[in-house]
Amino acid sequence: MSSIADNIKRIKEQTVEKLISLGRPEDDITIVAVTKTHPVAVIEEALRNGISHIGENKVQEAIHKIPFITVPYEGFHFIGHLQSNKINNLLKLKPMLIQSIDSLYIAQQLNRSLGRKNITQDILIQVNTTAETTKSGVNPENAIDMIWQIAALPCLNIKGLMTIGMLSPNPENTRPYFRKLWKLKEKIEAEKIPEVQMKYISMGMSEDYLIALEEGSNMLRLGTIIFGTRNYGGTN
Ligand SMILES: *Cc1c(COP(=O)(O)O)cnc(C)c1O
Numbered sequence: 001m002s003s004i005a006d007n008i009k010r011i012k013e014q015t016v017e018k019l020i021s022l023g024r025p026e027d028d029i030t031i032v033a034v035t036k037t038h039p040v041a042v043i044e045e046a047l048r049n050g051i052s053h054i055g056e057n058k059v060q061e062a063i064h065k066i067p068f069i070t071v072p073y074e075g076f077h078f079i080g081h082l083q084s085n086k087i088n089n090l091l092k093l094k095p096m097l098i099q100s101i102d103s104l105y106i107a108q109q110l111n112r113s114l115g116r117k118n119i120t121q122d123i124l125i126q127v128n129t130t131a132e133t134t135k136s137g138v139n140p141e142n143a144i145d146m147i148w149q150i151a152a153l154p155c156l157n158i159k160g161l162m163t164i165g166m167l168s169p170n171p172e173n174t175r176p177y178f179r180k181l182w183k184l185k186e187k188i189e190a191e192k193i194p195e196v197q198m199k200y201i202s203m204g205m206s207e208d209y210l211i212a213l214e215e216g217s218n219m220l221r222l223g224t225i226i227f228g229t230r231n232y233g234g235t236n
Contacts, residue, residue, distance in 0.1 A: 004042070005049040007226050008033075011209075012050060015220070018213045029213070030200070032077050034223035036061060037230040040068050046226060047071040055079040055099070055221055059086035066093045079162070079221055081136045084109040091117065099124040099162040099202050099221075102136045107150045114155035121155060124162040124202055127184060129177040135164060140184050147188060151196045158193075160200030160219075161185055171208040178203050178215035185216075 016026045032055040035043045043054060043065065052073050056062040057080025066076055075096030082090065082100055087110055090098070101107050101123045114121050125147060128137030138146050143161075151158055163181045165174030185198045204212025206225035213220075223230065 004045050004226060008046065008050045011222065011225060014210065015213065018210055022214065028218055030219045032075075032079070032202075032219060032221045033226050034079065034205075034221050035065070035227070036080075036223065037232060038227050040065050042227060043069055044071045047073050051226070053077060053096070057081075057100075059083075059090045059093075062093055063089050077221075082106055082110070087113045091119075091121075095121070097122050097124060097159065097200070100126045100136065101150070101156075102126040102128075102138050104146055104149050107153060107156060111153040111155045119155065120157055122157045122159045123150075124160045124200060125150070125158060126162045126164075127181055129163045129180045129184075130166045130174075132166075137163065140180060143184055144188060144191060147196060148191075148193055151193050158196045160198050160202065161188075162200075162202035162219075165203065165205065165208050165212070167207075171211055174208045175211050175215060178208075178212050178217065182216045 015029055019026050019028060030053055032053040033046045033051040034055045036057050048071055053075045054073060055077040076093055078090055078095045078098045079100055084106060091113060098121060125143060126137040127143055128135050128139055147158060150156055161181055165177050168174060181203055185201055189198050200219045201217050202219035202221060203217045204220040206222055209220045209222060
């Protein structure tokens with residue numbers, strides 16, 4: 001079994017090699033280590049070995065871990081489905097980026113909470129490119145309308161898009177969905193929506209991150225490939 005440090009080193013080497021082969025700058029990437037199910041000590045091990053961004057998908061879990069991390073890091077990312085009754089707890093964790101805004105309703109609720117605190121928040125819009133009903137995300141056809149509306153909310157700054165690929169034994173199957181997100185990004189840029197930036201394209205997980213890089217991703221969300229298989233507790 002390889003260690004977390006080895007895994008991170010290998011992923012970084014492969015990522016740099018891929019970016020160079022694509023003619024992209026080798027620092028044109030943010031790796032978000034997805035730390036769900038993993039305890040603080042494991043998160044700290046990753047932070048000591050080259051990781052500076054971490055992501056969690058459940059507020060309830062994050063509030064029991066994030067405040068207890070003693071190794072410095074650059075950013076905490078929220079990447080899961082956000083419920084309105086969890087917004088205040090999430091904001092206490094000072095997320096650098098909430099990657100998973102998927103409805104006007106949740107954006108409005110978030111905007112209201114931020115307004116009361118007189119702060120702003122960077123967000124990504126989660127797009128359900130694969131049209132799987134089990135997944136969150138706005139459908140691509142409605143994304144531009146939704147972005148116009150969210151862009152008008154004063155406390156939210158849209159910084160890009162996030163999608164989850166097709167979870168499939170063959171990662172190639174996910175390429176068309178990554179392309180779809182990239183096309184949508186170009187359309188949104190062409191709309192020139194005030195205050196909206198397409199700075200981050202968050203796509204690519206453990207199985208498909210090299211393909212995601214080929215399709216333009218500049219933010220990877222990697223869990224299993226860094227930490228090994230997750231144990232969700234209970235019976236195992
Ligand atoms: C769990 C999760 C990941 C990481 O998945 P791996 O396949 O373990 O790399 C990435 N993005 C989101 C939204 C997740 O929930």
